Amino acid sequence: MPEIYANYTFVLIACHSKNPKFQPVFESQWNLLFQFTLQREMQLRSDPSYLQAISMNELFDTQYRSKQPLIDGLLYPGTYIFAGSPKLGKSFLMAQLAYHVSTGTPLWNYTTRKGTVLYLALEDDYRRLQERLYRMFGTESTDNLYFSVSASQLGNGLDEQLAKFVAEHKGTKLIIIDTLQKVRVVGGDNYSYANDYQIMARLKSFADAHGLCLLLVHHTRKQNADDKFDMISGTSGLLGAADGAFLLQKEKRTGNAATLGVSGRDQQDQKLYLIRNTETLLWDLQKAETELWKEPPEPLLDEIAELVMKGNPYWEGSPTALVALINVDIQPHVITRKLNVLAGRLYVEHGILFRSERVHEGRKLRLWKDNTENA
Numbered sequence: 454m455p456e457i458y459a460n461y462t463f464v465l466i467a468c469h470s471k472n473p474k475f476q477p478v479f480e481s482q483w484n485l486l487f488q489f490t491l492q493r494e495m496q497l498r499s500d501p502s503y504l505q506a507i508s509m510n511e512l513f514d515t516q517y518r519s520k521q522p523l524i525d526g527l528l529y530p531g532t533y534i535f536a537g538s539p540k541l542g543k544s545f546l547m548a549q550l551a552y553h554v555s556t557g558t559p560l561w562n563y564t565t566r567k568g569t570v571l572y573l574a575l576e577d578d579y580r581r582l583q584e585r586l587y588r589m590f591g592t593e594s595t596d597n598l599y600f601s602v603s604a605s606q607l608g609n610g611l612d613e614q615l616a617k618f619v620a621e622h623k624g625t626k627l628i629i630i631d632t633l634q635k636v637r638v639v640g641g642d643n644y645s646y647a648n649d650y651q652i653m654a655r656l657k658s659f660a661d662a663h664g665l666c667l668l669l670v671h672h673t674r675k676q677n678a679d680d681k682f683d684m685i686s687g688t689s690g691l692l693g694a695a696d697g698a699f700l701l702q703k704e705k706r707t708g709n710a711a712t713l714g715v716s717g718r719d720q721q722d723q724k725l726y727l728i729r730n731t732e733t734l735l736w737d738l739q740k741a742e743t744e745l746w747k748e749p750p751e752p753l754l755d756e757i758a759e760l761v762m763k764g765n766p767y768w769e770g771s772p773t774a775l776v777a778l779i780n781v782d783i784q785p786h787v788i789t790r791k792l793n794v795l796a797g798r799l800y801v802e803h804g805i806l807f808r809s810e811r812v813h814e815g816r817k818l819r820l821w822k823d824n825t826e827n828a
Contacts, residue, residue, distance in 0.1 A: 494653050509765030513790040516809055519797025520719055523626055523666055525564040526745045529719040530626075531696030532657040534633070536685045541703055542711070543670055545734050547572065547629050552590060554627050555598035560740035568626025571599045571618055575635035578602055584828045589662065589733050597624075607636045607652060612659065619663050628660075631670040673700070711736075721745055730781070751798065753781050753791060757820065758803040767821040775818055789816060 492753045497503045507515075520530045528550070537543045553560040557567025574582055582600055599622070605611045621627045630636055637652065640782045649789070660667040673685055685692055685700070692698055697717020704710045710727040724742035729735070756779040761768055768775075773784035789809055793800065796807045 462773050483778060494539055516793040516807070517797055518664065519800075520664075521566065521797060521801060522569065522720075524550075524560055525565055526720055526723075527560070527563050527715065528627075528666060528668075529552075529696070529717065530660065530664055530666050531717075531719065532653060532660045532669070532694075533717065534669050534671050534685060534691060534695050534698040535674050535701070536671045536698060537701035537771060538673055538703070541701055542729060542734070543701055543737065544574070544577070544631055545589065545729075546701065546736050547668070547670060548589060549735055551598055551627065551629055552586075552595070555595045566626070567597070568600070569597050569617075569622045569624045570627045570629070571601070571622075571625060572629045572631070573601050573604050573636075574631050575602060576632060585734075591734055591784060604630075604636060606638050607655065608638055611636050612655075615659065616663075618619060619665070623666055625663070627666045627668065629668045629670065633671045648690045650694045653691055657696065670693075673702075704753040710739075750800070751795065752803060753779070753783065753788070754795060754799050757799070758805060762803070762805055762820060762822060767819075769817065769819050771814075772816055772818060789818065792818070 454714075493673070498505065522529045522726050535543065535547070550560065551570045551572045553565050554568055555570040557565055559565050574623055579600070579602060582602070599618075605614055615628060618628075632654075656669070671685060685698065696719065697715070700711050700714040700716075702714070704712070709731060710730070711727045712728055713725040714723070715725065719742070723745070726739040726742070727736045728739050730737055757775075760780070761775065761778050772789050776783060776785050776788055792807050793809060799805050799807055804822055806823050810817055810819075
């Protein structure tokens with residue numbers, strides 16, 4: 454069958470290239486071939502013994518959805534644990550994060566991207582929330598930040614509640630669950646590794662499917678550990694399935710100074726030194742232990758911004774045509790692969806979106822500017 458499929462494809466392409474007048478016939482046969490390929494792929498996937506795998510070539514020829522940070526170098530789409538001792542000021546810092554993302558104003562010295570935020574303050578009531586937010590921000594409000602003080606448990610309605618909220622608020626970028634313990638189903642194996650991992654995997658699946666960040670407030674153990682993140686309450690299954698974690702620790706229980714440890718798959722490990730404003734109860738950044746690593750300049754992206762898209766909101770053409778417009782020594786097939794990888798950075802640095810698609814004539818590239826907040 455594969456030999457027939459390959460020969461049939463060759464005849465179709467040859468026919469099309471030598472006899473353009475047979476375009477309607479070619480289109481019809483090409484669609485049949487596409488349907489056959491799709492049907493065969495579905496049959497393979499339904500076979501329990503079939504292991505889906507892709508080649509390195511396919512990997513580089515595919516453009517995957519990039520994870521644009523909510524707060525540069527600090528918070529990314531995915532599922533994160535935010536842990537600390539009780540009554541440490543975690544909820545104040547959560548409100549601070551929520552407010553900055555919902556307004557798009559920088560948090561400390563970190564660039565923040567605006568989006569809708571849902572904050573499940575499950576250990577509070579609306580009166581306490583009102584007083585807390587007034588003390589922190591005065592009457593400077595935002596219609597992008599939503600609160601709820603009650604929610605169902607995971608597996609017993611919470612999944613549907615969150616999905617409905619996201620469906621009704623398309624720009625949702627951050628959901629804070631304060632606390633994780635409030636949405637866990639109580640059971641005999643509540644603190645087993647398998648149960649912890651399953652809970653996080655379920656939440657991560659939701660966050661990944663919707664391209665947003667789930668921030669789960671949790672407590673730490675009283676015992677110290679060589680690795681501070683081992684102090685997170687529960688088994689290692691929680692952290693193992695999460696995309697990262699934040700650990701807030703006070704130097705003195707009665708003091709206002711604290712450290713915020715940051716560790717995750719998509720960002721550099723950091724240690725931030727914070728001080729709490731005694732009047733507003735906002736957390737201020739004193740210093741960072743290490744300077745954030747910055748990606749080196751990428752001439753290809755700069756050339757596209759300056760030579761192709763400057764004064765031009767849209768461009769469309771072949772990889773060869775794009776190579777001819779820039780002053781970078783690069784092959785047409787390489788530029789497509791490179792842009793597949795760097796598409797997220799092209800948008801963050803220059804506000805330019807990129808798409809690549811295969812058409813009958815070969816590969817077509819599209820570049821366009823989009824200044825909307827939810828691009």
